[in-house]
Amino acid sequence: MPSPEQHYLDLVGKIRECDHAYYLDAAPQISDQEYDALYHQLKRLEEEHPEWVIPDSPTQRVGGAPLENFRSVTHAQPMLSLDNTYSREELLAFTERVAKGLPGQSFGYVVEPKIDGVAVSIRYEKGRMVLGATRGDGKQGDEITENLQTVVNLPKRLLHAPSLLEVRGEVYYPSKAFALLNEQRAAAGKALFVNPRNAAAGTLKQLDSRIVAKRPLAIALYGPGECEGVSCKNQVEWLEYLRELGLPVPERTWFCKDSDGLLLAIEELDHLRRGFPYETDGAVVKLNEWSLRNRLGLTSKAPRWAIAYKYSAQQARTQLCDVTFQVGRTGVVTPVAELSPVFVAGSTVSRATLHNFDEAKRKDVRISDYVFVEKAGEVIPAVVGRDEKARTGAEKEIIPPSNCPSCRSALTWEGIFLKCINENCPAQLKRHLEHFAHRTAMNIDGLGESLVEQLVDKGLVKDLADLYSLKLESLANLERMAEKSAQNVLAAIETSKKRDLSRLIFGLGILHVGVTSAEDLARHFQTLDALSKASIEDLQAVHNVGEVMAASMVSYFSKAENRARIERLREAGLNFTTVLLAAPSDGTLTGKTVVLTGTLSVPREEMAARIKAAGGKVSSSVSKKTHYRLAGEEAGSKLAEVSQEGAA
Numbered sequence: 271m272p273s274p275e276q277h278y279l280d281l282v283g284k285i286r287e288c289d290h291a292y293y294l295d296a297a298p299q300i301s302d303q304e305y306d307a308l309y310h311q312l313k314r315l316e317e318e319h320p321e322w323v324i325p326d327s328p329t330q331r332v333g334g335a336p337l338e339n340f341r342s343v344t345h346a347q348p349m350l351s352l353d354n355t356y357s358r359e360e361l362l363a364f365t366e367r368v369a370k371g372l373p374g375q376s377f378g379y380v381v382e383p384k385i386d387g388v389a390v391s392i393r394y395e396k397g398r399m400v401l402g403a404t405r406g407d408g409k410q411g412d413e414i415t416e417n418l419q420t421v422v423n424l425p426k427r428l429l430h431a432p433s434l435l436e437v438r439g440e441v442y443y444p445s446k447a448f449a450l451l452n453e454q455r456a457a458a459g460k461a462l463f464v465n466p467r468n469a470a471a472g473t474l475k476q477l478d479s480r481i482v483a484k485r486p487l488a489i490a491l492y493g494p495g496e497c498e499g500v501s502c503k504n505q506v507e508w509l510e511y512l513r514e515l516g517l518p519v520p521e522r523t524w525f526c527k528d529s530d531g532l533l534l535a536i537e538e539l540d541h542l543r544r545g546f547p548y549e550t551d552g553a554v555v556k557l558n559e560w561s562l563r564n565r566l567g568l569t570s571k572a573p574r575w576a577i578a579y580k581y582s583a584q585q586a587r588t589q590l591c592d593v594t595f596q597v598g599r600t601g602v603v604t605p606v607a608e609l610s611p612v613f614v615a616g617s618t619v620s621r622a623t624l625h626n627f628d629e630a631k632r633k634d635v636r637i638s639d640y641v642f643v644e645k646a647g648e649v650i651p652a653v654v655g656r657d658e659k660a661r662t663g664a665e666k667e668i669i670p671p672s673n674c675p676s677c678r679s680a681l682t683w684e685g686i687f688l689k690c691i692n693e694n695c696p697a698q699l700k701r702h703l704e705h706f707a708h709r710t711a712m713n714i715d716g717l718g719e720s721l722v723e724q725l726v727d728k729g730l731v732k733d734l735a736d737l738y739s740l741k742l743e744s745l746a747n748l749e750r751m752a753e754k755s756a757q758n759v760l761a762a763i764e765t766s767k768k769r770d771l772s773r774l775i776f777g778l779g780i781l782h783v784g785v786t787s788a789e790d791l792a793r794h795f796q797t798l799d800a801l802s803k804a805s806i807e808d809l810q811a812v813h814n815v816g817e818v819m820a821a822s823m824v825s826y827f828s829k830a831e832n833r834a835r836i837e838r839l840r841e842a843g844l845n846f847t848t849v850l851l852a853a854p855s856d857g858t859l860t861g862k863t864v865v866l867t868g869t870l871s872v873p874r875e876e877m878a879a880r881i882k883a884a885g886g887k888v889s890s891s892v893s894k895k896t897h898y899r900l901a902g903e904e905a906g907s908k909l910a911e912v913s914q915e916g917a918a
Contacts, residue, residue: 278315278322285312285328301654302551302580306354329571339477340412346436346496349391349405350571352554354578358533361555364577365529368557371566371574377559380505381524381535383543384552384578385490386467387440388474392418393495397431399424404474408571417474420483423518431515436495439518442548443469447486449650450710454784456598461686462625464652466549484786484814488547490520492554504558521546525558536579552580586619587657588612590641593624593668595675597697599705599779601690603681605630605668607641607653614643614651622651627670628686636665693831699733700726702779706734710785711777712766716759724748734778735835737763738842771798771848774839780826782819790814792848799846802827802836849880859886862897 285308288300300308309328316323323329355361365379391411393401402418403411419426421441428435443451443466451469452462463469473485491512494500502508512519522542524535536553543550557563557575566574592608605624612619622643624630633655635641640657674681674690676697681688690698700722707717714737725731730744740763745756769777772792776785783791794812795801801823809820826832840846864881866888877900878888 275319275322278312278319279324281308281312281315282324282327285309301585303356303582306356306580339475340414342406342410343401343403343413344410345391345403345408346393348408349389349411349438349495350408350568350573351405352576352578353569353572354552354580356580356582358579361532361536361577361579362529364555365532368566368575372562375562377557377562379526379532380509380556380558381526381532381539382492382520382554382556383522383539383546383548383550384554384580385440385442385520386465386549386551387442387490388467388470389438390414390418390441390474390489391436391438391495392424392491394428394431394435394437396433397428399426414474416479417476417482418489420479421487421489424489425516428515428517432497432499434496434498435500435515436497437491437512437517438493438495439489439491440548441470441474441487441489442466443473444486444488444547445549446547450785451485452650456602456604458600458782462623464625480814484784489518490548491517492519502560504560505556506558540581552578554578584614585642585644585654586612586614587640587642588619590635590637590639590653593637595671597674597676597690597695597701599698599701600781601692601695601698603671603674603688603690605670607635609641609643612643614645619643619645619651622653624653624668626686627668627688630668636667638662638665696726699731702734703731703737705779706737706777708777711773712769713773714759714766715762716755717762720750721748721759733835733838735838735842738767738839738844767842767844769845771796771846774798774844774846775801778826778832781822783823787814787819797847798836802833859884859898861885863887865896865899 285305288305288308312327313329316327316329355364368377389405391401391403391405392399399415399419401413402415403413405411418424418441445466448463448466448469455462463472469485470487473482473487476482492509494502494508500511502511506525509519509523522539524531524538526532526535532555536555539550539553555577557566563573563575568574589610590607591610594606594608596604596606598604605627607622607624609620609622624635633653635653635656640660641653642655642657643651644654645651670681670688672681673679674692674695674697677690677692677695679690679692679695681690683689692698700719703717703722703725704719706712707714707722717737722731725740725748728748730740731737740760742753742756742760745751745759746753748756751759770792772785772789775791775798776783776788790813791801791809795804804823806817806820806824809815809823810817859881862885864886866877881888
């Protein structure tokens with residue numbers, strides 16, 4: 271048995287290891303709740319035995335050290351983290367401590383969503399962004415100015431700005447974009463990000479800002495740093511001031527006069543947070559009045575005037591009954607946990623991803639284990655751990671298969687990925703068809719997983735091009751299909767022939783080519799014929815196309831079976847040209863958001879392409895950020911006929 275002091279040192283080492291994994295590797299080893307329990311245990315030991323405390327204890331610092339690859343910068347004011355709690359009783363104890371420290375004072379609280387992102391500080395001088403940095407260890411961070419300048423909702427310049435404005439906030443990966451990112455990474459045979467925060471952290475760690483620009487990071491700002499010429503006296507005024515400057519802030523906050531109001535606010539936030547564009551794991555409670563914050567002061571690590579209330583994880587415990595193996599579009603074989611059905615985060619889950627065999631081995635998950643399941647991004651069920659205490663000894667290790675579960679071809683290892691290299695594998699064809707029909711590709715309504723399974727299993731489709739020779743009688747005879755449903759599917763397939771070239775390029779499923787890259791390629795080459803004849807050098811002349819992507823495209827178009835497929839698609843009448851303009855127009859819609867509604871006189875994606883080419887952004891719903899709404903048949907194809915909607 272280790273001595274009590276050695277137990278303390280071991281605990282310090284464990285927390286250091288977890289900090290390194292979370293802050294530097296963006297690969298957390300344990301859940302937030304488990305980490306907080308370890309941290310509180312350490313704090314309790316240090317309170318009981320102050321003689322044990324070492325200078326570099328995790329309680330004496332914030333976060334992780336700056337990465338070696340970036341220039342280190344010193345924060346003008348420290349970026350401190352917050353104490354946190356999962357208990358309402360501890361939250362009320364916090365309000366009692368605040369009241370005790372401010373006798374006779376009148377004050378209130380502001381409640382903000384605790385965004386699960388990467389903390390950063392941004393400095394504007396005379397309205398111009400001059401510095402962006404990560405939190406790092408709280409005193410020093412990594413300069414990531416160029417990376418932050420690619421964040422789409424963060425202005426590089428401010429109008430009517432003070433002489434100096436330093437503002438803190440969270441960079442996050444939007445939940446919907448995160449789901450699409452992992453879908454694309456899986457298709458490209460790459461490791462999936464565990465959660466949106468990891469995706470944001472991994473992106474900001476990129477040394478090449480061009481890579482960062484390809485990912486739709488966003489930011490929400492909420493905290494002040496060093497400022498000159500700012501007259502705000504409290505948090506409510508500060509958030510409104512940031513809005514007036516055009517800076518993004520949390521879309522919903524609450525002002526509370528007392529603890530009863532606080533409890534109602536965090537309960538309401540818990541109900542609303544799943545509709546936010548980012549992941550939230552709690553509520554941040556701050557004293558509103560800045561002058562009173564100064565009176566309460568700080569500890570060595572955290573302010574005494576704020577606390578984070580964290581919600582319990584959307585997690586459930588169930589038994590892992592079996593493991594099946596799923597073959598992806600690129601041939602990567604993924605282990606899938608077959609679970610005893612369990613209700614988690616609003617739905618019943620019976621299957622969950624294990625990501626890859628390396629991840630399953632690291633977590634030591636076995637068949638018959640009782641496991642914990644979460645929904646990554648509230649969408650994708652994933653096994654996040656096991657209940658080791660429930661083990662009986664009868665559990666079985668997960669053994670990777672030797673042969674493809676679909677075509678029985680021998681599997682090969684490529685790094686951590688197990689792959690089927692048979693290009694005629696039925697499972698790969700099914701995933702290809704699903705990708706081709708996806709709304710971000712050819713958008714073929716009704717061509718879902720169930721129908722795709724039948725089309726391939728019955729030999730009706732052996733290649734993407736076979737979709738365009740399907741007959742009504744063959745479709746109508748399939749399970750859960752009738753003549754009307756079959757007619758609708760055939761109509762959707764026919765409509766897909768008119769999709770823009772960028773949709774077709776993405777739909778072909780060329781390795782490493784994503785939605786944005788497909789748009790860039792279509793805009794540059796204008797026709798599929800020109801793209802198919804391009805050399806690696808020609809392709810690398812396109813914005814954001816690197817050597818790996820260029821080589822992948824040249825390889826794709828050099829294969830006889832792919833050239834034959836393209837010719838069959840041409841004969842079927844698919845559009846091989848683009849409506850995307852070769853270069854942006856006069857920018858008449860720069861900075862403007864347009865909502866498209868109703869039936870337009872031209873295909874919706876064509877109208878969206880024209881709006882983007884004019885510098886605008888297309889949104890699916892009206893909000894405060896909406897500038898125009900294009901609706902109805904009378905609108906025609908002219909952007910000049912857009913009717914102004916104004917701020918909603």
